[in-house]
Amino acid sequence: MAPGWAIGTREHAVAILVQPGVVTVDLAVPLQVFGPWPRYFTVEQPDLVNPYAVEMVAAEPDPLVGGALHVADVQPLARLAEAATIVVPGLHAPLEPVNNEVCSALAEAAARGARIVSICVGAFVLAAAGVLDGRRATTHWHWADELRRRYSRVDVQEQHLFIDDGQVLTSAGLLAGADLCLHVIRNDLGDRAANSVARFLVSPPHRDGGQALFIHSPAGSNGGFLEDTRAWLRQTLDEDHSLRSIAQHARISVRTLSRRFQLETGETVMGWLVRERVLRARELLENTDRPVAVIAQQSGFGSLESLRTHFVQNVGTSPLAYRRTFRPPPGSRALPRNVRSGARA
DNA sequence: ACAGCCACCCGCCATC
């Protein structure tokens, strides 16, 4: 069965939860990304219709955002029950007790299968509602230890920019929320749509390295000691790579490679490589008509089976199903088929 | 679907 948040209808209801003391950028980012798209937003796919219908939802009628902003036109909390996706921005005082009504509404939404997305310290709200119990989650690095201390049932992994745990997605500090929102669009609407939106946000479609970069590196540092090695790997994704050959390229031992790679990216070497290969396969599936077997080879997977396995793990669907969704036949409009027809993905 | 093999990951420890 398709998950409850699958893009299945023209209108995919997104509710953004506004609470007193909400962090303005955490609120602004999802409003900009999911809200009405200016015509130039999707210049590469002019026929792509924004399937998201966004509204702000609050427990209080007129929640104050901060000293300078005041949010109007908010809907009552009960609207969360209608939302396919709920976005929870962070609050300036994340350790304050969370409104009980908000907790109950979020718990109910999670139970009925709504997709729930938190930005920055919005993870504290999800944790208070029990939504993160038994799940992997991230939050702003400054608050990660506190989240871990308060909610022992949450597997806090602050080295990541965002974590997609299926139904529940969490992002690291502030602007990492943009990375997560773009990731959601990529999953819902495909690579081209996400890249198109990213280009007009003047944001990289995919930032390399996790929050680890910002925790461990001094401000202004580059992408790390192994940046050249990662660039080389990206250029040679279709070739065979082993830890030994990569370590030789970086002129360090295998052990040091593993350690430094983890430190710089928050990922294991081969985990990173597989993710990059899946990204390449997605691009090729969307933008070419090459057979999947050829794409498997060109993205560096040893076999069709290997591509399939990793593709399903990373994207949640098979390569062929992905192509059917995001590469409509020539002559048809560029809107993903499942969005047009109302069929569940 | 299953089994054997092997590469990878990571904790531990010695060395520089």
Add this chain to the structure above:
DNA sequence: TTGATGGCGGGTGGCT
């Protein structure tokens, strides 16, 4: 003394 490096080996998971 501290931090970075690299070797070793057990456990695990992916590939064939």
